[in-house]
Amino acid sequence: MISHYLGEALRRARYEPADGGFLATVRGLRGVVAHGQTLEACRAQLSEVVEEWVLVRVARGLPVPPLGRARIRVRRAG
Numbered sequence: 044m045i046s047h048y049l050g051e052a053l054r055r056a057r058y059e060p061a062d063g064g065f066l067a068t069v070r071g072l073r074g075v076v077a078h079g080q081t082l083e084a085c086r087a088q089l090s091e092v093v094e095e096w097v098l099v100r101v102a103r104g105l106p107v108p109p110l111g112r113a114r115i116r117v118r119r120a121g
Contacts, residue, residue: 051113
């Protein structure tokens, strides 16, 4: 589930030159920003940022917005 979501986030990422490297954002994922000296380093950093962002939202009981058909659904233990 999370790997599919991460893959979709990386496919939707926007990369821009910044500060001698690259800056990445994902539209729809507020606060998700990564920076790297190379495009590959930026992409790797973005993957970590998205994963941590999802885990924090789940831990706080906040919804995780869908990315196309990629969704994170958490059921409460009963």
